[in-house]
Structure formats: C-alpha cells, structure tokens
Amino acid sequence: MIGIRDLEVAYEQDIALKQLNMSVPAGATCAVIGPSGCGKTTLLYALAGLVRPQSGEIAIAGAPLSGLRQGTGLILQDYGLLPWKTVYDNLAFPLKARGGAGAEVNDRVGAMLAALGLESLGHRLPGELSGGQKQRVAIGRTLVLEPDLLLMDEASSALDALTKERIQDLVLEAHKARGFTLVVVTHNIEEAAFLGQRIFIMSQGRITSVLENPHFGEADFRDHPSFFELRQRIRRHLYEAN
Known part of the structure; x- marks a missing residue:
C-alpha cells in the first residue's frame, strides 16, 4: 500500500526527513513514534500530499503520490x-x-x-x-x-487515559470492519503498542528501527504480558535512538 524510498523534506535550511525508507502492506496498521521534532508529523503530511519532498519517492497503492489523494483520510490533532x-x-x-x-x-x-x-x-x-x-x-x-488509507496525527493526545483507550478501541474496530491501511503518528508508547502491527521508531528525521507486533488485535491485549513486553521494547529503542 505504502512505499517510501529515500525521502527527503526540508524547511529552508532545516532538514526534517533524511533518506527515509518505509513500507506498509495494504490493510495493515503502523505506528510512527519518536520525540517532538523528529519528523514524524512531516512524514504524515508528506503521505497526505500536503508537503512536497525535495527528493525521493512516495507510492500509495502502486501509484506515485504527487499531491492530495481522494482515497486518503487525515485526522488532525485539533480535530478540524x-x-x-x-x-x-x-x-x-x-x-x-x-x-x-x-x-x-x-x-x-x-x-x-x-x-x-x-x-x-x-x-x-x-x-x-x-x-x-x-x-x-x-x-x-x-x-x-x-478511505483506503487513514492517517492520524496525535489523534488522542489531548484526552484523558480512559477516553484515549476508548478512542483507540474505536479506531481498531473500524480498521477491522473496513480494512483500510492505518498510519498513526504518536508520542505515546501505549498507543503505538496497541494500534501498530508494525512500529517505526524515528529520530532526527530517520527511521532507526522497526518492531513487529505479532499479538496485534488480540482480545484484551492491554492485559497481556506481551503488551507490557512490547512497551518495554519500544521504550528501549526510543532511548537508544535518542
């Protein structure tokens, strides 16, 4: 569904994305996590066609992305x-x-x-x-x-813990029912672990590691030891990258 090769985005002299490569299969979910300023929101805007890269390629559903795309849905942090x-x-x-x-x-x-x-x-x-x-x-x-592709930018960051979990459950239910590809940008480790089949760790404009989540979508996943273990893995990779 998504293929990114050697993507670079800069704002004047500030390079936001550096030779970034990424792939997400059709119908899969991924979470992109990293500290503020690492480039994850720029990546999301590039996928939405709102930011034009200086170099590199983005392909969605096998077609090069050159601007806004009708099949892509974007949910912003401020709801819009x-x-x-x-x-x-x-x-x-x-x-x-x-x-x-x-x-x-x-x-x-x-x-x-x-x-x-x-x-x-x-x-x-x-x-x-x-x-x-x-x-x-x-x-x-x-x-x-x-949409066949849903992009979410820190979509539950302003919510309390219980409401955040309910929104995450709603997104997961919608994904299972509709089969769209999902990209979630977040700084929340629990959200990344819950919503990401594949979790991309970002630092300084690059993806530094990719973690697979074999227990994604399992019933009561938040209560399983594997959820705690995945959170610890994400946290460790974030520390190592930053």
Whole structure:
C-alpha cells in the first residue's frame, strides 16, 4: 500500500526527513513514534500530499503520490471540525463536497452516527461536545468517505487515559470492519503498542528501527504480558535512538 524510498523534506535550511525508507502492506496498521521534532508529523503530511519532498519517492497503492489523494483520510490533532456546523452537518460536509446529496448522504451519515454512538448528538455543535465526542466526530467525518488509507496525527493526545483507550478501541474496530491501511503518528508508547502491527521508531528525521507486533488485535491485549513486553521494547529503542 505504502512505499517510501529515500525521502527527503526540508524547511529552508532545516532538514526534517533524511533518506527515509518505509513500507506498509495494504490493510495493515503502523505506528510512527519518536520525540517532538523528529519528523514524524512531516512524514504524515508528506503521505497526505500536503508537503512536497525535495527528493525521493512516495507510492500509495502502486501509484506515485504527487499531491492530495481522494482515497486518503487525515485526522488532525485539533480535530478540524467546523464549529458553526452541527455534528450531523460536519459528517455530511465531505460527502456533499464530493457531490453527494439527498438520501445517500442521510443514510451514510446516519449509519456513521450509529456506529460511533452519536445518534443523540447529531444536532449539537462541536463546542457542546466533550473531547472524546469531538474525536469520534472527527473520525466519523473521515471514515464516512470510506478511505483506503487513514492517517492520524496525535489523534488522542489531548484526552484523558480512559477516553484515549476508548478512542483507540474505536479506531481498531473500524480498521477491522473496513480494512483500510492505518498510519498513526504518536508520542505515546501505549498507543503505538496497541494500534501498530508494525512500529517505526524515528529520530532526527530517520527511521532507526522497526518492531513487529505479532499479538496485534488480540482480545484484551492491554492485559497481556506481551503488551507490557512490547512497551518495554519500544521504550528501549526510543532511548537508544535518542
């Protein structure tokens, strides 16, 4: 699904990504983790087509990436909701922007509200929602377009621990149901361990190591010793890289 070769991105004299290589199979999930300033958000924006690299190649679904891509969904840290539109209208907006209308939009938005447990909140504005509810709306607004690639930038960083886990569970359930490829950028070790089948450790614009998660998606994974062991491996690699 994703193939990156020798990618370099610079902001004036500041090199954000340096000869970066990465691959993610179709339908798989990966977590990209590293300290602030290591280049992980730049990598995500490059995958979204929002940042133009100075050199190197990005291919998604076998095609070179040259800009914004219709099948890619992006969920930002600040949710990106339209504050003057209701929850229903926030979900309907991207469908209408692509020419959807009438019963089709209503059916898809209604199904998404039900899937997210937001049926009773469709009439509310974002300012009337909790952080977890806003995050569910942001996820729904992206998933309603049925992307084959979902990119998430620190998507649960502002939430309390319990709400964070519920959002992670929701993302995992959506991935299992829909089969999209998922890239999660995070600085949270637990989130990387839970959502990543493959975990990329970043430091100073490069991927320094890749960890496999053979227990990804197992029932009650957070309660297993293997989850603790994976967290320790991630932590050790982060220390070694930085």
